[in-house]
Amino acid sequence: MIGWFDLLLGLTLCTTAVGALASRDLFRAIVLFMVFGLLMALVWVRLEAPDIALAEAAIGAGLTGVLLLDTLGYLRRRYMARPGREEAP
Amino acid sequence: MIRLLGALLACLTVGAALAVAVLWRPLPVEDLPLRVTSRLAEAGAGHAVTAVLLDFRAYDTLLEVAVLLVAVVVAMALREAQPDGPDRMGLANPLLRAVMGWLLPLLLLMAAYLLWAGSSRPGGAFQAGSVLAASGVLLRLAGVGFNWLDNPLRLRAVLVLGLAVFVAVGVSTLIGGRQFLDYPHEIAADLILVIELALTLSIGLALVSLFQLAPPQHTGPHLPDRRRRTRR
DSSP states (O other): OOOHHHHHHHHHHHHHHHHHHHOSSHHHHHHHHHHHHHHHHHHHHHTTOHHHHHHIIIIIIIIHHHHHHHHHHHHHHHHHOOTGGGGOO | OHHHHHHHHHHHHHHHHHHHHHHTOOOOSSOHHHHHHHTGGGSSOSSHHHHIIIIITHHHHHHHHHHHHHHHHHHHHHHHHSOOOOOOOSOOOHHHHHHHHHHHHHHHHHHHHHHHHTTTSSOOHHHHHHHHHHHHHHHHHTTOOOGGGOSHHHHHHHHHHHHHHHHHHHHHHHHTTSOTTOOOGGGHHHHHHHHHHHHHHHHHHHHHHHHHTOSSOSSSSSOOOOTTSOOO
16 A cells, blocks of 8 residues: 555655756755755665665765765866966965 | 657656566565574574674675775775875864864764674674764864874785784684585674774765775875874
């Protein structure tokens, strides 16, 4: 039996997924991806798989988000760096 | 317009295929949950998931850990080829440092609990390892280095520890005249706990290393103290 909570959860999950994929602002996309990971963990709990929920929350939402943010920072620095500014101390 | 139509068509086809697959899935030939619970007493763990991961299908988990290790090795190799960039780690953020003092004991306690709970409740080496890795990443962000792991040899030793212990246990069961990774019943629980402990350390460090090895850095795999470096 699907309750209203599950329905809301599924809809929000789809919305965040579309938002993360369609967002032009990469920072926003990453934050939405992390939200998606946390909601996914909730979904795993609702599906009675707490083991996967723990792993999803820790790796999917936490570590992957940090790695993505790290990559974004790297890309921005690469983009900002002009040839003349490359030799900063 | 044609591209949009094509994409729409592809979406609808995949959606319909997924719906068909979900709605008309074949009945499982064998009731796996029942089979696991019926043989749970023979395993070295009271929790069904842990029993499957580290006893019944331990070989799969062994290969998973090997895959993670290979990923870290590849990241290290790629990192060697990159030129060293400017230092960017170690946010000069007093708030983060202050919060870390409160957060770190909790995180470590949480990791230990997850590891210990793995034998009877949801939890286990992967979850504990990732919580450990999260604390490591936070420490790196706060600019704290792990001096003990500056030595690349030590770092690699801890990275390999999980797989090494796993393989050693597997081989020792072979020597004892059993199948590979077929633990003797009396010490199965202890063996699983030992394996999980080693796995937790290795997985945690592997995940931190993946974060650590992001391109622009001064040095390779080891973790220097970045507080003394000048920031750009």
